Each structure stands twice: as C-alpha cells, then as structure tokens.
Amino acid sequence: MAKGPTDTLTPATRLVTGGRRKEWTGPAVNPPVWRASTILYEDMAALTDGPKTNADGAFFYGRRGAPTQWALAEALTALEVGAAGTMLYPSGVAAIAGALLAVLRPGEVLLMTDNAYDPSRALAHGLLREFGIETRFFDPLDVAGFAAAICQRSRAVLLESPGSLTMEVQDVPALAAIARKRGLVSIIDNTWASPLGFAALEHGVDIAVMSLTKHVGGHSDLMMGCASGGHEYYRKLRHTAQMLGQTVSPDDAALALRGLRTLGVRLERETDSALAIAEWLASRPEVAQVLCPMLPGAPGHALWSRDFTGGCGLFSFILKGGDAALRNRFIDALRLFGIGYSWGGFESLVVPVDPAPIRSVTPWPPAGMDEGDRFGVRLSIGLEDPADLIADLEQAFAALASS
Ligand SMILES: *Cc1c(COP(=O)(O)O)cnc(C)c1O
Numbered sequence: 553m554a555k556g557p558t559d560t561l562t563p564a565t566r567l568v569t570g571g572r573r574k575e576w577t578g579p580a581v582n583p584p585v586w587r588a589s590t591i592l593y594e595d596m597a598a599l600t601d602g603p604k605t606n607a608d609g610a611f612f613y614g615r616r617g618a619p620t621q622w623a624l625a626e627a628l629t630a631l632e633v634g635a636a637g638t639m640l641y642p643s644g645v646a647a648i649a650g651a652l653l654a655v656l657r658p659g660e661v662l663l664m665t666d667n668a669y670d671p672s673r674a675l676a677h678g679l680l681r682e683f684g685i686e687t688r689f690f691d692p693l694d695v696a697g698f699a700a701a702i703c704q705r706s707r708a709v710l711l712e713s714p715g716s717l718t719m720e721v722q723d724v725p726a727l728a729a730i731a732r733k734r735g736l737v738s739i740i741d742n743t744w745a746s747p748l749g750f751a752a753l754e755h756g757v758d759i760a761v762m763s764l765t766k767h768v769g770g771h772s773d774l775m776m777g778c779a780s781g782g783h784e785y786y787r788k789l790r791h792t793a794q795m796l797g798q799t800v801s802p803d804d805a806a807l808a809l810r811g812l813r814t815l816g817v818r819l820e821r822e823t824d825s826a827l828a829i830a831e832w833l834a835s836r837p838e839v840a841q842v843l844c845p846m847l848p849g850a851p852g853h854a855l856w857s858r859d860f861t862g863g864c865g866l867f868s869f870i871l872k873g874g875d876a877a878l879r880n881r882f883i884d885a886l887r888l889f890g891i892g893y894s895w896g897g898f899e900s901l902v903v904p905v906d907p908a909p910i911r912s913v914t915p916w917p918p919a920g921m922d923e924g925d926r927f928g929v930r931l932s933i934g935l936e937d938p939a940d941l942i943a944d945l946e947q948a949f950a951a952l953a954s955s
Contacts, residue, residue: 563631563748564816570627571809576619582809583623585802589614606790608637616794620802624809628768628778631746632760634753635780639789640800644743644763645671647777649679651759652708654785654792655737658684660707665692665722666914667715669741673910689912692720698727702734711757712741713750714852716895717905717930718916719843719868721852724859728756737785743767743896748819749862759785766896767864770811770818774804818898818935822865825938829931832942833869838949840872840925865933866895868905870917870925879904879927881955885948888941895932900941905930 561569576583591611593599602612608622617625621640628638641647652675656662664676666689676687686705690698692715709731713722724740731738739759742752746767752760762768764776779789823846830844844867845856856863871879883891889902905928908916917926933941 566630567627567748567813567816570630570812571623571625573619573623573626576623582806583619585806586618586620587802588618591618606794615797615799617799618802620805620809621800624805624812625778627809627812628747628762629780631748632753632780633747633751634782635760635786636783637786637790638778638780639786639793639798640764640805641777641779641793641798642800643775644741644761644765644777645675646798647761647763647779648672648710648739648741649675650777650789650793650796650798651739651761651779652680652710653796654779654788655708655739655759656680656685657707659705660685661703661705662687663698663701663706663709663736664689665709665711665713665715666690666912667692667718667720667907668710668712669716670910672710672712672741691914692722695723695726695730699730699734702730702736706734706736708737708739710739710741712744714744714845714856716741716744716866717868718907718928719845719852721845721855721859723855724750724752724757725755728758732756732758744864744866745860745862746815746819746864748816749864750860753780753782755859758782759789764808764811765894767815767819768808768811768896770815770897771807772894772897772899774807774811776800776804776808819862819864821935822933823863825936825941826863826865826867826931826933828938829933829941829945830867830869833945836949838872838952840870841921843868843870843928864896865900866930867933868928868930870905870921870928873922873924874927876904876906876927878952879929882948882952883929885951886944887947888936888944889931895930897932898935900934900936901932903930904928 625638629635690701728738738757740757742760743763759781761779830847834842845852846863889900
C-alpha cells in the first residue's frame with residue numbers, strides 16, 4: 553500500500569499498521585502463516601487468467617508468495633518513502649545480489665564503495681567478474697573521486713553508509729545525484745540505519761537494500777533480505793528475483809513481521825545505549841578512536857546529523873597500540889558480549905575489525921590515524937542495561953592490564 557491513507561502516518565505508526573490488510577489477516581491481528589506451494593484454481597478460465605496478474609496480492613503459485621509474505625513486503629514498502637514495492641530474499645546477501653543482477657549486464661562497470669560489506673565485494677570479485685561485469689572501488693568519502701571514476705560503461709553504484717565495519721558516513725545525496733545525472737543506477741545497503749534512520753529513496757537513491765536478518769528480525773533467529781525501489785526498479789527487481797526463483801518461507805516472514813512491529817523501540821533503546829557506551833569508550837586511555845557516527849566529534853557525525861533520523865546499536869572502536877593478540881584477549885575477556893557475526897539482535901555481540909586486507913583503494917588505518925592504532929573491535933549493542941555492558945567492558949580492560 554504505497555499510496556493511500558497510510559501516507560499521512562508517521563513511521564512509528566506505519567510500523568504498527570503496515571501490511572495488515574483485512575483480506576490477509578482475517579479477524580486476527582496478524583496474517584496467519586500461509587503454508588502454500590500449490591494454489592488451486594476454480595476452473596480452467598481462472599487457471600488461464602492466473603499468471604496474468606503478476607503482483608503481490610494475486611494468488612498464482614507458492615513461489616510468488618501468499619498473504620504472509622505479501623504483508624511483510626507491504627509493511628516494508630510503507631516504511632520506505634518513495635518505494636513502489638519491495639522484494640523479499642532468503643538473505644541480505646541474496647538481496648544485494650538480486651539488486652545488482654537486476655540492473656547490471658555483461659560489459660558494464662559497477663562502482664563500489666571501498667567500505668562495502670565483504671560478501672558484496674566477494675560477489676564483485678566472483679560471479680559478477682565471471683559474467684563480464686567489472687567492479688571498480690572508490691573512496692567512500694571522496695565525492696569528486698567517485699565522479700571521476702565514472703566511465704562510458706559504468707552502469708551502477710553500490711553505496712553503504714555507514715560502512716558496517718568502519719562506519720564511514722557517505723555523502724549519499726551528493727553521490728546519488730551524480731549517479732542519476734550520469735545515468736547510473738544507485739543502490740544502497742541501508743542495513744545499518746533501516747528506513748527509520750535513513751530515507752534512502754527520498755535522498756535520491758534508486759534501490760534500497762536491507763538485511764532483515766539484523767534489525768528487522770531483531771532476535772537472531774532468521775535470515776532474510778529485501779530490496780525496495782520506485783516503479784521502474786521495483787519491476788526490474790521483481791523480474792530478476794522471479795527468474796532466479798527467490799522465495800522466503802511464510803514462517804520466516806511471520807517472524808520478520810513480528811520483529812518489524814517493535815523495530816522502532818528497539819532501535820531507539822539500542823541507539824541510546826550505544827551512545828552512552830561510545831561516550832564512555834571515548835574517555836578511556838585504552839581507546840585510540842571511537843567510530844560511532846552518532847557520537848558528537850566522531851568521524852561522520854556531521855553528515856549523520858544532516859541526513860539521518862535515527863541510529864542503531866552498531867559501532868566500532870580502535871584500540872590504542874597493541875597487537876591482534878591483545879585485542880583478541882580483550883574480546884575473550886568480555887562476558888556479556890557474545891562473539892559472533894551478525895548484529896541488530898536483542899543481545900550484544902562483538903567481533904574484531906581488521907579491514908586492511910580487504911580494502912582496494914583506501915588505506916587502513918586511514919590518514920590521520922596512528923599507524924600503530926589499527927586493531928579494531930565492533931560492538932552490536934543489544935537491549936541489556938548499558939551500565940552492565942559498560943561494567944563488562946571495564947572489567948575486560950582491567951583484565952588486559954593485569955595480564
Ligand atoms: C549482514 C549484512 C548483510 C548480509 O545479510 P545476511 O542476511 O547475513 O545475508 C548485508 N549488508 C550488511 C551491511 C550486513 O551487515
């Protein structure tokens with residue numbers, strides 16, 4: 553329901569109302585889990601007409617979904633201002649791949665921000681290259697450098713802001729405007745902010761991608777991704793996803809819908825906690841730099857304040873000096889932070905940050921940072937009491953000092 557009375561509602565309310573069409577929910581609050589592969593037709597006339605309406609809401613065959621998936625897609629579309637529709641994918645990586653394959657063809661060039669999520673880079677170096685699509689990386693913070701990197705064959709650009717490891721905030725409106733003017737399709741991995749924190753299409757981006765595994769799922773128990781766009785790009789996304797046979801299970805769609813309803817309060821709480829913890833870390837002698845765009849004075853804060861309406865619990869920090877072994881001892885000493893990939897769940901997580909080997913055009917540590925300060929830690933702040941999390945970090949620093 554991209555149009556209609558929901559347009560006037562605020563995002564907080566759309567989180568609650570989105571996708572809850574009576575014909576999908578019945579008398580219940582939530583749509584039931586419609587387990588369906590076969591859809592039965594009344595008669596031959598209905599069977600013949602069936603495939604003609606290729607849209608969410610029209611029954612055809614399980615691969616095109618049923619009300620549980622349609623409700624989730626519609627609720628996500630309602631959040632993404634400017635979107636005509638949303639495609640669901642079995643993971644965030646599948647959503648990125650789906651978006652890139654929807655717009656790129658052999659012989660064309662993809663420009664990719666150098667802070668992109670590692671599997672996005674792997675796709676570029678792997679399947680895309682094998683299909684004759686070349687990828688050129690650019691400095692996430694260099695708008696003029698991006699413009700200069702565009703060539704005749706450039707067709708699309710993949711942005712990620714903030715970068716999910718190193719937290720660079722890109723000037724997305726400027727980059728998207730250049731892309732549009734030069735005939736490139738702009739795609740953003742908007743997983744960090746979600747549409748609640750950054751209205752990607754309103755800022756000029758063509759396709760907004762999100763890993764629903766993170767904030768939307770929110771409970772570390774499902775994998776899913778989505779991509780939203782205006783009419784032209786939604787049509788391309790849909791066409792490509794259907795050719796690739798992308799579907800999500802109704803059980804997972806129901807879980808994602810459940811997560812979506814509380815997304816706003818969880819993000820607010822995680823943002824407040826992350827900010828308190830980031831401030832505390834910034835005051836510690838063991839910390840060289842806090843990479844948290846929400847923190848005043850931190851890299852990217854000015855652009856974040858200008859363009860974003862919210863944050864989340866994910867940020868990184870760099871230890872002063874030391875080596876990988878010291879950093880690893882620090883992580884091992886933490887008790888409340890689980891060591892594991894992913895983020896955006898109700899529970900706090902930690903992983904090491906070592907971007908140097910994967911960068912193509914930007915050095916790590918970046919200019920202005922001490923060469924010895926290169927060992928990073930990424931925290932995903934969950935819903936625990938931030939005082940307990942700070943106490944945990946404090947005892948881990950103390951354990952380092954005494955080791
Ligand atoms: C996790 C992640 C993805 C991929 O999502 P999956 O659902 O794990 O496939 C994409 N982009 C970013 C920034 C991520 O952190």
